[in-house]
Amino acid sequence: MSVTDPCELPADRRRGSNFGWSLGMVLRRWHERVEELLKDLPHGSRGYHILAVVVHEEVPTQGALAARLAIDRSVLTYVIDDLANAGLIERRPDPQDRRARRVVATERGRQTLAEAERRVAHAEDHVLGGLPEEQREVFRDLAARAAEAIHAAAPATDPCVAVQSVLPPAD
Amino acid sequence: MSVTDPCELPADRRRGSNFGWSLGMVLRRWHERVEELLKDLPHGSRGYHILAVVVHEEVPTQGALAARLAIDRSVLTYVIDDLANAGLIERRPDPQDRRARRVVATERGRQTLAEAERRVAHAEDHVLGGLPEEQREVFRDLAARAAEAIHAAAPATDPCVAVQSVLPPAD
DNA sequence: CGCCTATCGTTTGTCAGACAACCTATCTTC
DNA sequence: GAAGATAGGTTGTCTGACAAACGATAGGCG
Numbered sequence: 001m002s003v004t005d006p007c008e009l010p011a012d013r014r015r016g017s018n019f020g021w022s023l024g025m026v027l028r029r030w031h032e033r034v035e036e037l038l039k040d041l042p043h044g045s046r047g048y049h050i051l052a053v054v055v056h057e058e059v060p061t062q063g064a065l066a067a068r069l070a071i072d073r074s075v076l077t078y079v080i081d082d083l084a085n086a087g088l089i090e091r092r093p094d095p096q097d098r099r100a101r102r103v104v105a106t107e108r109g110r111q112t113l114a115e116a117e118r119r120v121a122h123a124e125d126h127v128l129g130g131l132p133e134e135q136r137e138v139f140r141d142l143a144a145r146a147a148e149a150i151h152a153a154a155p156a157t158d159p160c161v162a163v164q165s166v167l168p169p170a171d
Numbered sequence: 172m173s174v175t176d177p178c179e180l181p182a183d184r185r186r187g188s189n190f191g192w193s194l195g196m197v198l199r200r201w202h203e204r205v206e207e208l209l210k211d212l213p214h215g216s217r218g219y220h221i222l223a224v225v226v227h228e229e230v231p232t233q234g235a236l237a238a239r240l241a242i243d244r245s246v247l248t249y250v251i252d253d254l255a256n257a258g259l260i261e262r263r264p265d266p267q268d269r270r271a272r273r274v275v276a277t278e279r280g281r282q283t284l285a286e287a288e289r290r291v292a293h294a295e296d297h298v299l300g301g302l303p304e305e306q307r308e309v310f311r312d313l314a315a316r317a318a319e320a321i322h323a324a325a326p327a328t329d330p331c332v333a334v335q336s337v338l339p340p341a342d
Numbered sequence: 343c344g345c346c347t348a349t350c351g352t353t354t355g356t357c358a359g360a361c362a363a364c365c366t367a368t369c370t371t372c
Numbered sequence: 373g374a375a376g377a378t379a380g381g382t383t384g385t386c387t388g389a390c391a392a393a394c395g396a397t398a399g400g401c402g
Contacts, residue, residue: 017292018318019201019291019295019314019315020202020291023198025321025322026317026318026321030194034191037337049191062350072389072390073351074351074352075390077353078352097349099398100350124190129320130318130323131317140188142302143190146196146197147193149301149302150301166286166290167257167283168279168286232379232380245382248382268379272379
C-alpha cells in the first residue's frame, strides 16, 4: 500500500473543482450525525426541518410549507402525519378554505424542537470540526445565504445553457 | 444533559440551524446544473468526480479510488466500465498484483475533464450567484477544507454521543 | 344556480441510487 | 500448499424522490 501522499498537492486549483464532492461529503456527515441524534423524532432530519419551519415561521398551509422547504407535497403528507401522531404539531382545518390545512406546533413540539436544535447545533460544530471556530460560523452563514438566494430564484431553468457534448469529437 | 450551553448561541441561530437544509439546497442545485452540463459524460457528476481523481491524482487501485472518494466499490465497477467504454480511462492489470486494476486516464479523458471542469466551474459560479464574487471562493475553500477534514477522520463513529430521546417524556 | 377550471391535500406507482451479501481470483503467511 | 486476507465484480434488497391520478373544495362565469 504505497500511496503517494495526497497532502503533497499544494496547488488546490490543480485538483479541479471538487466543490460538489466537498458539499456532498459535509452534507453526508451532517446527515449521519443528525439522523443519529434525532433517531426518535419522526423522519429524523426531515421532520426536524419541517418542525423548525412550523415553529419559527408563520407558514399558512401545507402547500406553502412545501414551497418553503422546496420539498414535494406528497412527502409532507406522511411526515406531518407522523409528527402529528407524536403530538408535536397539529393539523387544523383552515376556516377560510376547507381544502387547506393549517399546521401549528404544540407546546410539546416547541420543546422538542428546542432540544433538537441544541443537539443539532452541537453536531454541526462537530461536523465542521475541521474548521477553526470562527470559520464555522462564516461557512454556515455563507451556506445559508447561498441557499436562500437559490431558493428565491427557484425555477432551475436557465435557457442560456446550450447543451453540448463535453466529449471531444470522436476521431 | 445540563444546559447552560457554553457556547451561547447568537440570536441568528435561534431561528434554528438550517445549515443542513442550506447545504442540501446548494448541493441539489449544483447537482441539477452539473448533471445537465455533463449529460453525456457517463454517470454525470459521478463520472466527473472519478475522472477528476484519476486524472489529477495518482491513485493506485480501484479500491484506493473508492476510499479517496468515499463511495462504494460496487458503484465504481460500473462507472469505470462506462468511462472506459467511452474511451476516457483505461483499466490495466497491475503487473505487481494481478487482482488489482490500475485506472489511468487516456488523452481523450484528460481533454474531456478539462472541458468538464471549465463548465462545472462556470456552473458553480452560477449556483453561488447569491454570493458576491469573493465570498464564493471563500465558500468553496471552506467547503473543501471541511470535507477534507471529515474525510480524514473517516470513521463516523463518535461514542460520546449518548443516544437519548429528543422528545420530552410523555406526560 | 349549474358548470368549468384551478387548487389543496392525499394516495399510488414507478424508478434510480445506496448498500449489504456473496462470489471468484489472487496474494500472503505459515 | 492450505488458510486466511484482499481486489474486484455481481446480485438482490431497500429506501427515497418524483410523477400521475384522485377526491374535495374554491372561484369565476354563463
